[in-house]
Amino acid sequence: MTTEPDTxxxxxxxxxxxxxxxxxxxTFLFQHGVNITELDQHSTDPEGGRFFLRLEFQTPHLDVPRAVLETAFREAVASRFTMDWRISYAADKPRMAVLVSKHDHALLELLWRWQRGELRVDIPVVISNHADLRESVERFGVRFEHVAIDAATHADAEARMRALLADRTDFIVLARYMRILSADFVAHYPHRIxxxxxxxxxxxxxxDPYQQAYTRGVKLIGATAHYVTSDLDQGPIIDQDTGRVSxxxxxxxxxxxGRDLERQVLARAVRWHVEDRVIVDGNKTIVFA
Amino acid sequence: MTTEPDTxxxxxxxxxxxxxxxxxxxTFLFQHGVNITELDQHSTDPEGGRFFLRLEFQTPHLDVPRAVLETAFREAVASRFTMDWRISYAADKPRMAVLVSKHDHALLELLWRWQRGELRVDIPVVISNHADLRESVERFGVRFEHVAIDAATHADAEARMRALLADRTDFIVLARYMRILSADFVAHYPHRIxxxxxxxxxxxxxxDPYQQAYTRGVKLIGATAHYVTSDLDQGPIIDQDTGRVSxxxxxxxxxxxGRDLERQVLARAVRWHVEDRVIVDGNKTIVFA
Amino acid sequence: MTTEPDTxxxxxxxxxxxxxxxxxxxTFLFQHGVNITELDQHSTDPEGGRFFLRLEFQTPHLDVPRAVLETAFREAVASRFTMDWRISYAADKPRMAVLVSKHDHALLELLWRWQRGELRVDIPVVISNHADLRESVERFGVRFEHVAIDAATHADAEARMRALLADRTDFIVLARYMRILSADFVAHYPHRIxxxxxxxxxxxxxxDPYQQAYTRGVKLIGATAHYVTSDLDQGPIIDQDTGRVSxxxxxxxxxxxGRDLERQVLARAVRWHVEDRVIVDGNKTIVFA
Amino acid sequence: MTTEPDTxxxxxxxxxxxxxxxxxxxTFLFQHGVNITELDQHSTDPEGGRFFLRLEFQTPHLDVPRAVLETAFREAVASRFTMDWRISYAADKPRMAVLVSKHDHALLELLWRWQRGELRVDIPVVISNHADLRESVERFGVRFEHVAIDAATHADAEARMRALLADRTDFIVLARYMRILSADFVAHYPHRIxxxxxxxxxxxxxxDPYQQAYTRGVKLIGATAHYVTSDLDQGPIIDQDTGRVSxxxxxxxxxxxGRDLERQVLARAVRWHVEDRVIVDGNKTIVFA
Structure with a gap:
C-alpha cells in the first residue's frame, strides 16, 4: 500500500x-504475464446480486501492448460476464480541478498533500467565485481562475467554468465551494465531482450545518465526503468521520x-478516488480501502 | 473521580x-466546614446568560444537619441569586426503573455494571411488554413485571406501569423499549426518562434506524442517549458515539x-445522570463529565 | 458478513x-461447483515474499465429498505452490476453553455474545484458579472447573488443566487469567491461546499495567489481544484499542x-479467530477482517 | 471557548x-470587579494533596492596575495558602520559537493555524539544522535561521541557537527536530519546550519509532506531545492520539x-500550552482543556 510505482x-x-x-x-491476467498485487471483491448477493472487483497489478512482464490486452480482455472475459469495466494506469495521473470559495483549509490540505507527493494527480486549475485565494494557490505553482457568480450570471459563469475545465479535467473537488452547481453542470461529471x-x-x-448542530445540541460533529448528484447533499457517501464536542x-x-475533520475526510476520499478504490453502486459506494 | 464514598x-x-x-x-460552604472536591461551572454568556454550577463536596466536617444547611443556603445565597438548586447525597441511591422489550443487550449491560458496583442505584423493577427476559432479570435478584401492551390497551397498560413505578422510582431508563410512551406518561417524569x-x-x-442507515449508505453508525420528551427522538441529547462500517x-x-455502541453510550449517560453530572438547558444538556 | 450459514x-x-x-x-474451486463469497489476499513482497489467501465459499453445489475435494486440491494446486493450507467448515464449531481468575468482565462478555449467537463456538469448559466465578459460569449452562494453583503445585495444576482440555479444545482464551502458563503448556497450543x-x-x-500507565501519566489507556508465546506479552498482536483519560x-x-476496552478488543479478536480471519506471519498477524 | 478577547x-x-x-x-477577584468566565480545579488528594486551579476572567471592570492587583493578591491570598501562582493576559501574546529539521508537516501545520488566527502567538524565529525549509517559512513572513549542527560543532551550534532565542522566546516547539538537545540547553527552558x-x-x-512499530506488528500507531526534559522521550505528556493500521x-x-496524527496532537498541545491550560505536576500534566 506504499506509494505505488508507475508500473x-x-x-x-x-x-x-x-x-x-x-x-x-x-487466469486471463496470469496468461498475459501480469502479477496481481491486490485483489478485492464484493457481492451484494451471490444469487442474483451485483459483483464488484478491483485488481491491482504490475505491468513490467505484460506480454502485449495495453490496447491489445484490453481488446483481448473484452473478447475473452468481459463480454462473457456482461462486465462494466476499465483499466487505469498509475503512470497516467488523473487531472483534478478544484472549486473553492473563501475558506482555504480544505483546498490547502489538498495542495499540501499534492506537493509532498501523497496525491498522485495533476491540478490544471483552481477556480473560485472569489479572488481571495489567488496568492495561496499560485504559491504552489497552480493556475488560479476567478469566476464571479451570482444569481443573474449563474448560467454564464458555469459556462465559463465549463470552458476552463473542458478537456483538461478528469474529476472535480468542491473544497468548500459554497454555490450550488446546476443539474446540467453536474450531469457532465457523473460520479466525478x-x-x-x-x-x-x-x-x-x-x-450552515455547524449552526444547526449547535442548535440541536449534538455531542459529536461530523464531516462527509460524497459524490455530487443533482439532489443537494444526497449523493453517494465516500467517507465520514466525527469528533467529540461539548x-x-x-x-x-x-x-x-470541524475544519480538522473536513480536511481529513476530504483528503482520504480524494486519495481513494484517485487510486480507483471507489465504485458507485446506486446511491452507495463500494470502497476497497 | 474514583468510586465516591457515602460522605x-x-x-x-x-x-x-x-x-x-x-x-x-x-464562601458559604467553607464556613460550614465543607470540603469541595470538584467544581464545574458554565455560562452561556457572562452578560445576561444562564449560569450552571456543579459542586462535589465531602460532609464529614459539616457543622450542621442537612436540613439546617439547606435552609441556611436558601436564605443566605440561593434567594439572592434567584437560583434553581438542589443538593443530593451519594448515600441516598437514586432508584432506577428500566423499561425493556425483547432486546436484552442494553438491559444486561446496566444490570451487570450495577452488580459490580459501577452504577450506584437501586433497581426497584424492570418492566417489559414481553415476558421473554423474566429469567435474565430475576437472576440478578431484580423484580420483573410483564405488562402487555397494544393499541387497544395502551392507556390501561400505562396506568399499570405508573402504579408499579409510583413512589419507588426516581428515574426511568428505556433500554430498547420499543413502544412509544404517551405524552401524559412522559410528563410525569420531566428529564427523568x-x-x-x-x-x-x-x-x-x-x-428501524439501522435499515435507514443501510439504505443511505453511511460509513459510520451511531447511538444516542437522550432525555425523553413528548417529541419522539427530539429530546435533549446526553451522549452519542459512532463506529465505522463499510x-x-x-x-x-x-x-x-450497533449493540456495542448502544451499550457504551447508554451506560455512560446513565452513570452521568446518577452522579448528577447532567443539567438540562432548554433542549440541550450541560454535561460536567 | 452477516451471520454465516452452515454451508x-x-x-x-x-x-x-x-x-x-x-x-x-x-479455477480449481470453480470447477468443483464452489461459489466464492469472500476473497482476501496479502503479499509481503511480490518478488520473493510470502503470500496469504483467505477464501470464503459456499458448498451446496460442491460436486464431491469434502475428503475428495481436499485430496484433489492437494494434488492439483497445493503441492505445486508449496502451500501451507487448510479448509474449515462453519458447521464444525470450534471448541473454545476459557481460563479466568477473579475478574469476570472479559469472561462474561464472551459468554454473553456466545449465548446470543454472536460467537459460533462450543465451550467445553471454563477453568479458574479461584472458585469465585462458578455460579456466574454455570448459569450459562457451561461447565466450570476450579484448579487451584500456586508456585509449589504449578506443574500438577497445569497437568490437571491439560487433562480437562485434552481432546475437547481447539483453542483457549485467557480472559484475564492472572497466572503465567509454562512454556511447555503454551507449546501444546501454538497460536491457539x-x-x-x-x-x-x-x-x-x-x-499491573494500569498502575504503570497512571505513574507515567499517559493520556490514553489501551488493551491488546494477542496470541500467547513463551515470551510474556510478546506474542503476535491480533487487535488493540485505546481510550482517552485525563x-x-x-x-x-x-x-x-479499561474493562470496556478489554471486553471490546477481546471479543473482536476471538470472533476473528473463530472465523479464520487471522493468519500468523512470524511474530505478526495478517487479519482479513 | 471561542476566540478570546484581549480582555x-x-x-x-x-x-x-x-x-x-x-x-x-x-471572593478576592469579585471584590476587584473581575468577572470569572472559566474555573477548573483539581486536587490529587483533599487530605494533604496538591491543589491546582485555573481561572479565566475578564478585566474590563478591574478596579486597579495589574501590578496593584497582583501585589494585593500576593498579600491577601497567595501567601496565606503558600501558592505558586501567576497571572497571564491574553493581550500579551507568548513568543513561540520553532526548531525543525527536514520534515515540514508539523511546522506547516503550526504556521497555518497561526496565520489563520487559531494560535495566538508571535513567532520570532524558526531555526533548522538544514536549509531546506527556508522558503516554506519565509513565505509566511517568518524569520528563518539555518544553524548547521554535527557532533563536533554541537556546543557552538547550541550557543548560536541560544543567542537567536534569547530575550525573544517564551517557549520552543520541536516540530520534528531530529537532534538531541543538551541537558544544559533544556535546563534553560523548564517545561517550556x-x-x-x-x-x-x-x-x-x-x-525511528515507525520502523519499531512495524517490526512489532502493532494495530495502532500513535503520536505524543510532551515537555522535554533531560531524559529523552520521558518528559510529562501533554496529549496523545492513535490511529488504526493493518x-x-x-x-x-x-x-x-502518522504525519496526520502528529499534526493534530502537536497543534492541540501547543494550543493548550498557549492558553495556559497545562500545569506540570511532577512528571505528569494537569490539562484543563
Whole structure:
C-alpha cells in the first residue's frame, strides 16, 4: 500500500454475480504475464446480486501492448460476464480541478498533500467565485481562475467554468465551494465531482450545518465526503468521520474543530478516488480501502 | 473521580449569570466546614446568560444537619441569586426503573455494571411488554413485571406501569423499549426518562434506524442517549458515539455492531445522570463529565 | 458478513508468492461447483515474499465429498505452490476453553455474545484458579472447573488443566487469567491461546499495567489481544484499542474504563479467530477482517 | 471557548490542598470587579494533596492596575495558602520559537493555524539544522535561521541557537527536530519546550519509532506531545492520539498516516500550552482543556 510505482495498473469490474468470474479474470491476467498485487471483491448477493472487483497489478512482464490486452480482455472475459469495466494506469495521473470559495483549509490540505507527493494527480486549475485565494494557490505553482457568480450570471459563469475545465479535467473537488452547481453542470461529471459537506450526513443538510448542530445540541460533529448528484447533499457517501464536542463549544469552536475533520475526510476520499478504490453502486459506494 | 464514598454530596445550581456567584457559594460552604472536591461551572454568556454550577463536596466536617444547611443556603445565597438548586447525597441511591422489550443487550449491560458496583442505584423493577427476559432479570435478584401492551390497551397498560413505578422510582431508563410512551406518561417524569436511540440523532429518527442507515449508505453508525420528551427522538441529547462500517456490512451486521455502541453510550449517560453530572438547558444538556 | 450459514467453508493458504496462485485456486474451486463469497489476499513482497489467501465459499453445489475435494486440491494446486493450507467448515464449531481468575468482565462478555449467537463456538469448559466465578459460569449452562494453583503445585495444576482440555479444545482464551502458563503448556497450543493484556502493548508489559500507565501519566489507556508465546506479552498482536483519560482519572478509574476496552478488543479478536480471519506471519498477524 | 478577547486574563495556582482556597480566590477577584468566565480545579488528594486551579476572567471592570492587583493578591491570598501562582493576559501574546529539521508537516501545520488566527502567538524565529525549509517559512513572513549542527560543532551550534532565542522566546516547539538537545540547553527552558514524538509513548522511545512499530506488528500507531526534559522521550505528556493500521501498511504508510496524527496532537498541545491550560505536576500534566 506504499506509494505505488508507475508500473501499477488497476482493473475495475462491475457485473451480475455468477460463479467463475474471479477464475476467468485472474487466469486471463496470469496468461498475459501480469502479477496481481491486490485483489478485492464484493457481492451484494451471490444469487442474483451485483459483483464488484478491483485488481491491482504490475505491468513490467505484460506480454502485449495495453490496447491489445484490453481488446483481448473484452473478447475473452468481459463480454462473457456482461462486465462494466476499465483499466487505469498509475503512470497516467488523473487531472483534478478544484472549486473553492473563501475558506482555504480544505483546498490547502489538498495542495499540501499534492506537493509532498501523497496525491498522485495533476491540478490544471483552481477556480473560485472569489479572488481571495489567488496568492495561496499560485504559491504552489497552480493556475488560479476567478469566476464571479451570482444569481443573474449563474448560467454564464458555469459556462465559463465549463470552458476552463473542458478537456483538461478528469474529476472535480468542491473544497468548500459554497454555490450550488446546476443539474446540467453536474450531469457532465457523473460520479466525478467530490464534495465535502461539513456535517455527518444525512444530519444537517443544507446551509450552515455547524449552526444547526449547535442548535440541536449534538455531542459529536461530523464531516462527509460524497459524490455530487443533482439532489443537494444526497449523493453517494465516500467517507465520514466525527469528533467529540461539548456544551463548552460555541458555533465558532464547532467550525474550528470541524475544519480538522473536513480536511481529513476530504483528503482520504480524494486519495481513494484517485487510486480507483471507489465504485458507485446506486446511491452507495463500494470502497476497497 | 474514583468510586465516591457515602460522605459525598453534590450541589447543582442554575441561575442568571452575574458576578460573585462562585464566591458566595464557596464562601458559604467553607464556613460550614465543607470540603469541595470538584467544581464545574458554565455560562452561556457572562452578560445576561444562564449560569450552571456543579459542586462535589465531602460532609464529614459539616457543622450542621442537612436540613439546617439547606435552609441556611436558601436564605443566605440561593434567594439572592434567584437560583434553581438542589443538593443530593451519594448515600441516598437514586432508584432506577428500566423499561425493556425483547432486546436484552442494553438491559444486561446496566444490570451487570450495577452488580459490580459501577452504577450506584437501586433497581426497584424492570418492566417489559414481553415476558421473554423474566429469567435474565430475576437472576440478578431484580423484580420483573410483564405488562402487555397494544393499541387497544395502551392507556390501561400505562396506568399499570405508573402504579408499579409510583413512589419507588426516581428515574426511568428505556433500554430498547420499543413502544412509544404517551405524552401524559412522559410528563410525569420531566428529564427523568433516558432513552437509547440506535442512530446518530438527528439522523434516522423513528423506526428501524439501522435499515435507514443501510439504505443511505453511511460509513459510520451511531447511538444516542437522550432525555425523553413528548417529541419522539427530539429530546435533549446526553451522549452519542459512532463506529465505522463499510459496504461489507449488511443490516444484521449494523445491528450487531450497533449493540456495542448502544451499550457504551447508554451506560455512560446513565452513570452521568446518577452522579448528577447532567443539567438540562432548554433542549440541550450541560454535561460536567 | 452477516451471520454465516452452515454451508460456509473457508480456505486459508500461506505460500511463497509467485504469479498464478489466485488463478489456480479459483479455477480449481470453480470447477468443483464452489461459489466464492469472500476473497482476501496479502503479499509481503511480490518478488520473493510470502503470500496469504483467505477464501470464503459456499458448498451446496460442491460436486464431491469434502475428503475428495481436499485430496484433489492437494494434488492439483497445493503441492505445486508449496502451500501451507487448510479448509474449515462453519458447521464444525470450534471448541473454545476459557481460563479466568477473579475478574469476570472479559469472561462474561464472551459468554454473553456466545449465548446470543454472536460467537459460533462450543465451550467445553471454563477453568479458574479461584472458585469465585462458578455460579456466574454455570448459569450459562457451561461447565466450570476450579484448579487451584500456586508456585509449589504449578506443574500438577497445569497437568490437571491439560487433562480437562485434552481432546475437547481447539483453542483457549485467557480472559484475564492472572497466572503465567509454562512454556511447555503454551507449546501444546501454538497460536491457539489468545490473551487480553490490559495495556497498549508494547507499553506496560508485565504486572499491573494500569498502575504503570497512571505513574507515567499517559493520556490514553489501551488493551491488546494477542496470541500467547513463551515470551510474556510478546506474542503476535491480533487487535488493540485505546481510550482517552485525563489527570482526573486515578488507578481505579483506569481499571473501570479499561474493562470496556478489554471486553471490546477481546471479543473482536476471538470472533476473528473463530472465523479464520487471522493468519500468523512470524511474530505478526495478517487479519482479513 | 471561542476566540478570546484581549480582555481575558488567566490565573494559575498550585498549592497544598486545604479547605477555603476557592472561596478566598473568588471572593478576592469579585471584590476587584473581575468577572470569572472559566474555573477548573483539581486536587490529587483533599487530605494533604496538591491543589491546582485555573481561572479565566475578564478585566474590563478591574478596579486597579495589574501590578496593584497582583501585589494585593500576593498579600491577601497567595501567601496565606503558600501558592505558586501567576497571572497571564491574553493581550500579551507568548513568543513561540520553532526548531525543525527536514520534515515540514508539523511546522506547516503550526504556521497555518497561526496565520489563520487559531494560535495566538508571535513567532520570532524558526531555526533548522538544514536549509531546506527556508522558503516554506519565509513565505509566511517568518524569520528563518539555518544553524548547521554535527557532533563536533554541537556546543557552538547550541550557543548560536541560544543567542537567536534569547530575550525573544517564551517557549520552543520541536516540530520534528531530529537532534538531541543538551541537558544544559533544556535546563534553560523548564517545561517550556514541547516535542512531538512519533509514537504512543512510552512505546517506541528513541529512533525511528515507525520502523519499531512495524517490526512489532502493532494495530495502532500513535503520536505524543510532551515537555522535554533531560531524559529523552520521558518528559510529562501533554496529549496523545492513535490511529488504526493493518498488515497492509508498510513503514512508508505508517509514516504517512502518522504525519496526520502528529499534526493534530502537536497543534492541540501547543494550543493548550498557549492558553495556559497545562500545569506540570511532577512528571505528569494537569490539562484543563
Amino acid at each position: 501499477t495498473a488497476r482493473l475495475l469490474i462491475t457485473c451480475p454475480d455468477q460463479p467463475g468470474i474471479v477464475a476467468a479474470v485472474t 467530490i464534495n465535502i459537506h461539513h456535517s455527518f450526513l444525512p444530519a444537517f443538510v443544507g446551509a 456544551h463548552r463549544h460555541e458555533v465558532p469552536d464547532l467550525r474550528r474543530l | 459525598t454530596a453534590r450541589l447543582l445550581i442554575t441561575c442568571p449569570d452575574q458576578p460573585g456567584i462562585v464566591a458566595a457559594v464557596t 433516558i432513552n437509547i436511540h440506535h442512530s446518530f440523532l438527528p439522523a434516522f429518527v423513528g423506526a 459496504h461489507r456490512h449488511e443490516v444484521p451486521d449494523l445491528r450487531r455492531l | 460456509t467453508a473457508r480456505l486459508l493458504i500461506t505460500c511463497p508468492d509467485q504469479p498464478g496462485i489466485v488463478a489456480a485456486v479459483t 489468545i490473551n487480553i493484556h490490559h495495556s497498549f502493548l508494547p507499553a506496560f508489559v508485565g504486572a 489527570h482526573r482519572h486515578e488507578v481505579p478509574d483506569l481499571r473501570r474504563l | 481575558t486574563a488567566r490565573l494559575l495556582i498550585t498549592c497544598p490542598d486545604q479547605p477555603g482556597i476557592v472561596a478566598a480566590v473568588t 514541547i516535542n512531538i514524538h512519533h509514537s504512543f509513548l512510552p512505546a517506541f522511545v528513541g529512533a 498488515h497492509r501498511h508498510e513503514v512508508p504508510d505508517l509514516r504517512r498516516l
